Every structure is written in structure tokens, then in C-alpha cells.
Amino acid sequence: MTLDAVEGQREGFPDDLRKMVERMKERLDGDERRLRRWLWTFYGLSFLPLLSALMVMTWLYWNSLGTITGWLASVVGA
Incomplete structure (x- = not known):
């Protein structure tokens, strides 16, 4: 405000x-x-836990995911 005055x-x-x-x-x-650069950096870093959890879950449940995608494909009719 002072600078504007x-x-x-x-x-x-x-x-x-x-x-x-x-x-x-x-x-x-x-x-x-x-x-602004710092805030965008922290914004980007805030997605790391989500991405890490998705990678771990995909690695742990890879076989189950194949059956789920097959089931979804049959439901959709593909």
C-alpha cells in the first residue's frame, strides 16, 4: 500500500x-x-506422496488389477 501511495x-x-x-x-x-517459484515447487512436490502410493499399490496388486480391468471390460462390453 505504501509503495502505491x-x-x-x-x-x-x-x-x-x-x-x-x-x-x-x-x-x-x-x-x-x-x-511464486517456491510455491509452484511445493505445489508440485505435494503430489509426490500420491504418486508414490499409486506406484506401490500398482506394484503390490498388479495381478489383481488384470482381473479388475478384465471385469470392467466385460461390463462395458468391449
Whole structure:
């Protein structure tokens, strides 16, 4: 909010203060990009337990899955 209030008045600021505001804005933009990358990374990693469980269940019940898919195929009529 503070940065938005300063944006319109930036032209009247002394050069040093204007440069500091620009640097602050650049750093905030960089922090926002970094945070988005981290959040997307954790979002992707949150699916690892699900995928791991599916792989283990498929490995453990591979023979049963063949009979289930055969049963489904007969129900559907394929």
C-alpha cells in the first residue's frame, strides 16, 4: 500500500530517494517472482506422496488389477 501511495509522487522526490524507491520496487518484484517459484515447487512436490502410493499399490496388486480391468471390460462390453 505504501509503495502505491508513493508511486504517483515519485517525480517530485530527490534523485537519491527516487533511486531508493526504484530499487525497493525491483527487490519486491524479485521477491515476488522467487516466492511464486517456491510455491509452484511445493505445489508440485505435494503430489509426490500420491504418486508414490499409486506406484506401490500398482506394484503390490498388479495381478489383481488384470482381473479388475478384465471385469470392467466385460461390463462395458468391449
